[in-house]
Amino acid sequence: MIAQLKEHYQKSDNSILYLCVLYYIVMSFITPGFFSLGNNWNLLFNLMPLVIVSIGQTCVMLTGGIDLSITSTIALSSVVGASFMSSDSGLGFNPSVSTFIGIGVMLVVGAAIGLVNGVAVTKLGMPAFMVTLTTMMFFSGFAVWLTESQNIYNLPDSFLRISSMSMRDVPIPVVAALGVMLIAYFILNTTVIGEWIYAVGLNVKVARISGVNVDGTIISCYVFCGVCAALGAVLYTSRLETGSPIMGQNILLDVIGAVVIGGTSLFGGKGKVKWTLFGVLFISLLDNGLNLIGLSYFLIMIVKGLVILFAAILNVLKERPSLAS
Amino acid sequence: MKVIQARSIRKVLDHSTLILFAAIVITFGFLSSQFFTFQNLSNILIQSSSLAIIATGMTFVLLTAGIDLSVGSTMFLAGVVSAKMVAWGSPLWLACVTVLLVGTLYGLVNAFFIYRFKIIPFIVTLATFYVGRGFGLFLSETRAMNLPEGFLKIGSVSILGIPFPVLVLGVVILSAHLALSKTQFGRQIYAVGNNAEKARKAGMPVDRILLSVYLICGFCAALGGLVAIAQLGAVSPTFGKQSEFMAIAAAILGGTSLFGGKGNVFPGTLIGAVTIQSIQNGLVIVNANPYLYPLITGAVIFLIVLIDSLRHMQEVKSRRLGASF
Amino acid sequence: MLLELKEIKKSFGQVRVLKGVSFTLEAGKVLGLVGENGAGKSTLMNILGGIHKPSSGEVFLEGKAFAPQGPTVSLNSGIALIHQELNLFPNLTVFENLFVKNFPRKSVAGIKLIDRRAAIFRAKELLEQVGLDIEPDRIVESLSPAQRQLLEIAKALSSSPRIIIFDEPTTALTRHESRRLFSLINDLRSNGIGMIYISHNLEDVISLSDDIAVLRDGEFINGYTKGGGYSLGSIIRDMVGRDMDQFFPDRDNIPRTDHLLEVKNLGMAPIVNGVSFVAKKGEVLGFYGLVGAGRSEVARCIYGLDSFEYGEVLWNGMRVKTLNPAAWISRGVAFLTEDRREEGLLLDQSIEKNVALASLGSFASAFLRRIKRKDINSAAKKKAEATRVKCDSFDGQATSTLSGGNQQKIVLAKWLLTDPKLLILDEPTKGIDVGAKHDIYELVNELVGNGSSVLLISSELEELLGMCDRILVMNRGRISAEFAKDVFNREAILESALHVMEEAIGA
C-alpha cells in the first residue's frame, strides 16, 4: 500500500498538490478557524485573481520570457477603468453600461501594455527582463501620475457586485478563473498556437525554420498575459471598490514564485496550467495558514521562505533520489 | 560611401551605453548649471557606490546564468547586524568584519542549496529573500535603528582626496575586473556560464566556481549595505528593498546577459550603476515634478536597452558575414 | 602495449550498451574504430575519457590498471579526447579555450594572474601545428565550423598526450583541410603517439589506420590489420551485419523541363555574389563547394533565414515577395538545415511532436485552429516509421536520447510530412552512419520518384555524384561550373571548386 503510494508519488507531477493537502491537514489541526467554511471561501476568493494573473505569466514564461510589468498593468488598468466608471468623472452613462465599458477599457489597457512588451521583445529584440522592468517602472509611474496618487471610487454597484455575485451559485471570480484556466488549457493543449508556444520556448531557431510564426506567438503570449493581469485588476478593483494606482504592487514575486514552484521552467518550453494552479494554491495556503496562526510579521516571512525551500527540496529529491545521500 | 556610413553607424552603436550615458549627462548639464560641477559629479559617484558594489557581485552570479534575489535581504541583514553589534558595545571594525562574514555566509547558504540539491537559483534565493528579511526584522524588532557617529564618519572621510565610498567602490571594481579578466578562475566563470555541462566534462571545478560566485555576491551585498549605511547613519525596515532589481538592471544595462557567459564589471556594470544614479541625480538637480521620476527613468533605461539590442542585431549580422573569412 | 581494454561492459539502467569489448592499441599506431551509430563507440571513448565508469572489465594503460575517476584524471594520464560535439566555449577567445583549464600564469604581488603574452605565444605554436591561421585573441564565436574543429584538435595537443582519440574529426572539414589533418596524424604517429580514429568515412579510416576494429551492437565483431587483406565491402558487411548491394540506390526518374524554383542574381556581399540557377521539377540538384563557398548561405537567403541585398526568387515562374519559412512551407518547400541539434530538433520533445511541428497547420480545424491530434499523431508515426528510425517510443522518448543518424531521420520525417514539392537538404548525412545514410538516400529517391525536387548541398562529392541529376559548383560566392549527370567528372568538379578565380582576387 505504502509502496504503491510511493510509486504513484514518484511518477506523478502533482507533488506540489500533495504538499498542499498535507499542509492543509496539518494546519486544520493546529490552527483555529483554518478548517471552516468561511476560511475555505476566503482561500478560494484570495486564490482566484492570483490564479488568473499567474496563468498569463505562465504563458509568457513558456516562451522563455518573463513579464515583470504585471503589477503596473494591474495598477494602470485599475485606475483607467475606474475613472471610466466612477460617477465622479461624470461620463454619465447608466451604471451597467459604464460597467461594461469600464471592464472593456481595463482589458484593452492590459492588452496594450502586453502588446508594447511583446513588440519590444520580438521586433526590437530586447531582453524580456529589461523590457518589462522598464515598462513596470513607466506604467506604474504613469498610473500614479495620472491620478496624482488619488484613489478613484464611487464605482457603479453593478461593477462592485462582480466580486460577490454568483452565476448559478458559483461566484463570478471563480467562474472567471475557471474560464481563464480552461482557455489557457485549451490553447496550450489543443491548438496550433499552443504547440507553437512550447516550440518557441524550447528552441526559437527550430521553431522559426519549421514555419512557426515566432513573433506572432510571443506577442500573443504577452498580450494574453496583459489581459489576464487586467482581468485580475477587475476582480481586485471590484473587491476593494476602489481604483488604486498602487494596486497589486507587491504580488510580483508571489506570482512568479507560484509559477516557478509549480514547476514551469524559467527558460521556457516546460510548464502546465495545472502546475501553476498548484503553485498558486501553495503560495495562497501558505499565506493564509501563517496569517491565521497569528505569527508575527517577521516569523511569517521566515517560515514562508523555509517552506518554499522545503517544497523545492522535496521536489528535487523526488526527481533525483540520488541527491538524498 | 554606404560602407563608410554603415561603419560609422556601427561605431556609434558599439559604444551606445557610453554615448547614451554622455547624452544624459550633457542634457542635464544644459538644464542646470549645477549638474556639471565637480562636487555634483563626485556626489553621483558616491551615491552609486553602494549600488555598483552590489551589482558587481550580481554580475558574477549572472555570468554563470544564475540569479540572486536575496541581495536586498543580505544588505538589510548586514545593516541590522552591524547596528546591533555596535549597540552592544562591539568596536566598529569588529562589526564590519562580522557583517562581511554574515554576507558571505548568506551566499554560502544560497550556494549550498543550489549545488547540493540542484534547486534552481531563482527559487533558492526567493526563499532566502524572505528568510533574510524576516530574520533581519526579527533582530531589529521591525524598528529603525540609528548608528553611532563613528559609522557616519567612515562614510564621509576622504583618503587622498577620494571619498571613502568611492575608494571602496574602486577597490571592488578593480579586483572584480582583475579576477574576471586576468585570472583562470575568472575565465572559467565565463566558461561555466556558457555551458556548465561542457565545463564539467572538460574537468573544471564547476561546483566550486558556482559556490564562489554566490559567496562573492553575498560578500558584495554586505559590503554594499555597509557602504550605504555608512552614508545614511541609520537602518530602516525597508532598507535594501528592491535592491535586487536595481542591481540586476545595472548589470544588464552594462551589457551582462541574463543567460550567462557574457558581460563585464568594468566598464559595463559600473557604467550601468552610474547611469541609473545620474538620472536620479539629474532629476533632483533640475527640480523635476516628482511624479515624472519613474516615467523618465523607465523611458531612458528602455531607450538604452533598445539601442543596445539594435547594436546586437547589427553585430550578429556582420559576424555572420565575416564568419568564413 | 600502450593501452589494453579487457572485456569492457557497460549498462545504462536496463540497456546494455557494451557487451564485453576488448582490443589493444600500440604506441605509434592508429587504430580505426568503426561501427554504426549506437554500436557503442562513443560510450567506449567516454570510458577512456573518464566521463563514464565501466560496469565491468578492465583497462590497462602501459600495463597498469587504469580506472580514471574523472575527465581530469584521464587527461593527466595522457589521454586526450576530441569530441564530436565540440567542447569549445564560443564566448571565450581562441587562446582562452586552449588553456582554460590550465593557463600559463605569473605571480603579480602574490596573486596568480594569467600570463597573456606567454599564453598567446604558446597558442600560436599550437595553432601552427594544426595549420590554423587565426589570431589567438579572436572570439571563438566568430570562427567557422572547420576552424573550430582544428582548434579542438590543437586543444588536445596542448596537454601533450600519449593517446589521442578522434571522434569524427573531419565532418566539418573540407577535403583540403582533412588532408592537412591526416598529415598531422602521420607526424604524431611517428612521434610515438597512439591514436584511436573514429569515423563514418571508411575510406579515410582505411587509408589512415594500422589496425581497424569493427563494433556492432556493443560487441567486437572483427579486427583487421593493414595488409591483412580486407575491403570496404567486408568492413561494411561487418558493420551492418548484412550485404549492402548498392550504396547509392538507383532511381529512374526523368527530370522535367519546367522550372520549379528560379533564382536570379542573388547577392549578399561578401559571401554570395550574384548567384543564378534553376531547379527543375523532379530533379536532384547538387551544390558542391568548399566550406564557406556560400552554398548554405544561398539556401538560407532563399528560405528567409538570412537577409540578402539584391536579387530575386521565382517560384513556378512567379516572383516571390514574402520570403520566410512559414510562407515557403505553405508553398511546399522544406529546408533541412546543416545544424540539426540547434536548428532541426526540439531536443526535449518527443519524436511525435518533432515530426508534427512543421505540419500543424494542415492538421488543424479552420475554426480555432484546433489540432486533430489523432490524425497528426498517426501520420507522424507513420512518417517516422517510414524513415526506419530506431527508438523506444514515439510519444515518450525525448529526441536528445537518439543517435545522430536517428535524429537526422526525425528531422527528415518532419519535412517529408509536409509533403514538399522541393526539399532543400544541407549536409544531410554529416556524421551519421552507413545504414542511416542509405536509408536517407532511399527516402530522397522515393520523394523524387513522386515528382518532387531536391536541392542537395554536400561536401561529400561521392554523395553528389551518386545522387544528383545535375551538380552546381560554388566558389567564393559564385556558381563556377555546372555539370549534368552524363558528364560528371570528379577532377573537373574539384578543380572548379578549388580554383582561385582571377576576378575573385581582383574584387
Next chain:
Amino acid sequence: MSLLAVFFLTSCSQEKNGPVIGISFETLQAEYWVASLESIKAECERNGASYIESVADGDANRQFEQVSNFISRRVDGIIIAPKDAHTVIPIIKAANKANIPIAIYNRVPVENSGEYITVVADNYEIAKSAVDHMGRIAREKGGEYKAMILIGDLGDINAINRRKGFEDALVEYSDIVELVAEVPTEWNQEKALAGVTNALQANPDINFIFSSSDFLFPSIVSALKNLDKYHPVGHEDHVLLGGFDGDAMAYKMLMEGYLDVDGVQDVHFECVEAVQSIFDMIEGKEANMRIRDPGFVIHQGNIDEFAGRMWGADFASE
C-alpha cells in the same frame, strides 16, 4: 522540518482564554507604526485579550485578504491601520456583515454607511500647523528662505496629506519662503539621502527643510553633516528643520537643540482609546466611535511641556 517549526511556534503561542483581537497593519516601515503596533498589543494584553497580527506590506488587497482571514477565524474585534481611505470600505462591510467590531486606526475612511470606530490624527492639520510654526520662526528671524520638502511615497495618502499641509501652510509665507526642491523618497532612506544631497548641490542655499516623516532624519542629518551645515538652533548657519511623527530620532534632535519643530501624533492616546472602544463594543457598552487625536506641535519653545508626551521619548530611553 519547517512544518515542525510551525508546530513548535504555534504550540507556544496558543490558547489563552479571553477575546482575540485581529490587528492588521498596512505597513511597519516607519517607527510610528511599530510604536503603534506595540502599544496596541500591550493594551490588548493589559485587558486580558490575546491577538493575532498581520502586516500587508503596503498592499491593500493583501490587507483585505488578511482581514477576511481574521473574520473567518472569528476573532472578537479587529483593529486595522488601513492602506487608505477607500480600500478600507469593503473591509468595514465585511466586518459589519460578520458582526465583528472594527476600529480604523490612523486613517479616516471616506463617508460610508458602515459601523466602525475611527482613531485618527489629522495628518493634514498637524503638518500644516508644524510648517506654519516653522514659517513663524522664519519670519521672526527675518531674511529670505529657500525651502525643501521630503515627500513620502506618492502612493501613500498620508504622504500626500502631509505634502498638502506643507504647501498650504507656506502660502502665507510666500513672501519670504520659496520652495526650490521637492524630493520624492518613496519612504526610502537611501533615496532620501541621495535626493537631499542632490538638492543641496543644486541649491546650496537651502535653509528650510521639512521631512514628511521623522524616520528620514538620519538621511537629512547625514547629508547636512557632509556639507558642514548641521548646527544647533541659534547657530548662524543653522538650517531650519521640521518633521512629522514624533519618533526617537526627532526626540533626540529636539533635546539636543537641532530640530526646530515636530508635528507629533499621540500614539499612546490613540492606542489606548482604540483598544478601549473595541472592548466597549465587544461587551456591548456604549463606545466612543470617533476618537480624534488632536496631536500637537512641539518646538524649542514648548519642549518642557510636551516632550514627555512624545512617544519617541519612550523609544529613545530604551
